[in-house]
Amino acid sequence: MDERNHVQCLGILRPVRDALDVLNGKWKLPIIIALTFGEKRFGEIVKEVEGITDRMLSKELRDLEINGLVKRTVYDTYPVKITYALTPHSQSLNGVIEALRSWGELHGKKVRSE
Amino acid sequence: MDERNHVQCLGILRPVRDALDVLNGKWKLPIIIALTFGEKRFGEIVKEVEGITDRMLSKELRDLEINGLVKRTVYDTYPVKITYALTPHSQSLNGVIEALRSWGELHGKKVRSE
DNA sequence: CGGTATCCGATAGGATACTG
DNA sequence: CAGTATCCTATCGGATACCG
Numbered sequence: 001m002d003e004r005n006h007v008q009c010l011g012i013l014r015p016v017r018d019a020l021d022v023l024n025g026k027w028k029l030p031i032i033i034a035l036t037f038g039e040k041r042f043g044e045i046v047k048e049v050e051g052i053t054d055r056m057l058s059k060e061l062r063d064l065e066i067n068g069l070v071k072r073t074v075y076d077t078y079p080v081k082i083t084y085a086l087t088p089h090s091q092s093l094n095g096v097i098e099a100l101r102s103w104g105e106l107h108g109k110k111v112r113s114e
Numbered sequence: 115m116d117e118r119n120h121v122q123c124l125g126i127l128r129p130v131r132d133a134l135d136v137l138n139g140k141w142k143l144p145i146i147i148a149l150t151f152g153e154k155r156f157g158e159i160v161k162e163v164e165g166i167t168d169r170m171l172s173k174e175l176r177d178l179e180i181n182g183l184v185k186r187t188v189y190d191t192y193p194v195k196i197t198y199a200l201t202p203h204s205q206s207l208n209g210v211i212e213a214l215r216s217w218g219e220l221h222g223k224k225v226r227s228e
Numbered sequence: 229c230g231g232t233a234t235c236c237g238a239t240a241g242g243a244t245a246c247t248g
Numbered sequence: 249c250a251g252t253a254t255c256c257t258a259t260c261g262g263a264t265a266c267c268g
Contacts, residue, residue, distance in 0.1 A: 005151045009162055012147050015218030016211060020143060022221060025260070029134065033126050037119045042230050048123055056261060058231060068224070082230065092220060097130060099213040104129030106206060107136060110182070139240070156250050167242060172251060196250065 019096070022067050027052055027060045032069065032090055033097060039073070039085035064090075133210070136181050141166055141174045146183065146204055147211060153187070153199035178204075 064070040069090035178184040183204035
């Protein structure tokens with residue numbers, strides 16, 4: 001029936017849109033991926049995430065920090081060292097990343113074979 | 115080691131960015147979800163995907179069709195009936211959607227509990 | 229090193245009106 | 249019903265320059 005379809009659809013749509021709101025844009029997931037292998041410094045992330053500018057990384061890191069996905073740490077050494085790391089909450093994104101990676105590979109192959 | 119980290123990171127980053135390029139924006143995945151339960155007509159999708167305008171749906175459906183994720187069918191009846199359906203290729207997005215749904219629920223709970 | 233400030237163009241996306 | 253046309257704003261994202 002149509003009504004059941006609609007209700008079922010909503011149950012998926014709402015959380016997916018919640019997720020998309022937080023992960024939107026070109027850079028958030030790439031940044032998170034770069035951090036999956038351990039905390040990194042600003043300059044290291046710039047090198048890892050090809051094409052990102054200082055300005056975008058700065059802005060995106062702030063967004064991610066506000067949303068509780070990234071933790072910024074200032075080491076009180078001289079000179080000061082600043083690192084970014086994933087929070088436990090963003091480590092739960094592993095499934096999303098793996099699904100996207102796997103589909104992206106499939107899609108890439110498909111596109112190249114056309 | 116750092117070099118291994120970098121290489122491993124690239125192996126994930128490239129396909130994920132391929133995927134993001136195709137699925138970017140606010141509406142593509144919601145539209146695909148709405149179509150997961152079977153082909154739908156334009157007006158039905160508008161109703162299902164809350165908040166989308168005619169203009170955006172029109173544009174996004176065209177994008178999805180170009181990328182081989184949606185199939186548009188014109189039934190030669192009177193009056194003409196037009197439907198949109200997922201292609202086999204976009205059905206392989208199930209894993210991505212399920213991962214996002216599951217993480218979105220977790221994230222929603224976390225946000226509301228703060 | 230780890231950013232911020234400023235400026236700018238391109239795109240996303242919304243509102244409204246209209247059409248065959 | 250299934251869109252298109254037009255217009256508008258907001259945000260994305262790049263370039264460049266600069267700072268402590």
